[in-house]
Amino acid sequence: MKKRILLMILAVGMLLQASVASAACATEEDHRYGSWRVKTSATCTRQGHEFKYCTRCDHWEQRRTPKLPHTPDQWVVTVEPTCVKKGRETATCTVCNNEIYRAIDMLEHAYGEMTVTKEPTCTQNGRGEYVCGDCGKKKSQSIEKLGHAWSEIAVSKEATCTKTGKGTKTCQRCGRESDIEIEKVEHAWNWGVTREPNGTKKGEKTGICAACGTEKKEYFYWEGTLYLDMTPCAEVIRMQEKLKDLDLYHGSISAGAVGKYGKLTAQAVENFQKANGMKATGVADPQTLEAISKAWEAKTGKTDAEMLNPQEMENAAEAQPAGA
Numbered sequence: 001m002k003k004r005i006l007l008m009i010l011a012v013g014m015l016l017q018a019s020v021a022s023a024a025c026a027t028e029e030d031h032r033y034g035s036w037r038v039k040t041s042a043t044c045t046r047q048g049h050e051f052k053y054c055t056r057c058d059h060w061e062q063r064r065t066p067k068l069p070h071t072p073d074q075w076v077v078t079v080e081p082t083c084v085k086k087g088r089e090t091a092t093c094t095v096c097n098n099e100i101y102r103a104i105d106m107l108e109h110a111y112g113e114m115t116v117t118k119e120p121t122c123t124q125n126g127r128g129e130y131v132c133g134d135c136g137k138k139k140s141q142s143i144e145k146l147g148h149a150w151s152e153i154a155v156s157k158e159a160t161c162t163k164t165g166k167g168t169k170t171c172q173r174c175g176r177e178s179d180i181e182i183e184k185v186e187h188a189w190n191w192g193v194t195r196e197p198n199g200t201k202k203g204e205k206t207g208i209c210a211a212c213g214t215e216k217k218e219y220f221y222w223e224g225t226l227y228l229d230m231t232p233c234a235e236v237i238r239m240q241e242k243l244k245d246l247d248l249y250h251g252s253i254s255a256g257a258v259g260k261y262g263k264l265t266a267q268a269v270e271n272f273q274k275a276n277g278m279k280a281t282g283v284a285d286p287q288t289l290e291a292i293s294k295a296w297e298a299k300t301g302k303t304d305a306e307m308l309n310p311q312e313m314e315n316a317a318e319a320q321p322a323g324a
Ligand SMILES: [Zn+2]
Pocket: 024, 025, 030, 031, 032, 054, 055, 056, 057, 058, 059
């Protein structure tokens, strides 16, 4: 019993002592260190040793600092490098007097010219080899295959406008043959007008191939005819300008869509034709265009030559902002 009490007193005493010792710094964060102090300086043969002390308690920390580099007097090559082994340089440290070493990188292999060990063919890669003159090391390299050297096509069956032809090309190196299909040729059209254009109705022309007799029809107006929804062009602008001067056309004159032959234009042409005893079609065939020109010249006293030429008109129209 007495012994237990004694032990308890001892334990309490130890606890008290511990709390006194760490009174100032209860946890790691509480320490307040001064700066590191050098106890032993580092040299080229020995690590340094530094301490810092807590200003609140008797705790301290230590650390090692790395060795300093040696101070070589002069590097001397003691082992020459080769293409298979590193070399070595040696010097003496002026501080510690020890011999110090450093490696010299290996040299590149001294490869000579390539020797072909397997010739490439049309379809298979070849191989070449390099040898190091110093160590005998070999390095292999692929040589790109050559591809076939095709001849001109020898035609065995001529192509027509209905059937493809046949031919053969031959490799001048390996003799390999390859069959070639030759594309059909164009039909040789002979065109004839089978119906003339009449008013709003386009004419019809028929083409017959002289070689195979194939027939094809196309619909057309005579050259120089202007008509509804045709591809816009400057000729339409010239006609619109004249119809405007004749007080028949009141639509816009194509900025944006250059010389567009729209419904208003067709109506103006139709009105002109009615007023001049012509068949009212709204299609400006060459006859109608000539009549418009004449009427315009009579009214304005101007001539066609005084108008801008079609190219100038197109340029002028394109220069205007769209919708103007
Ligand atoms: Zn402390």
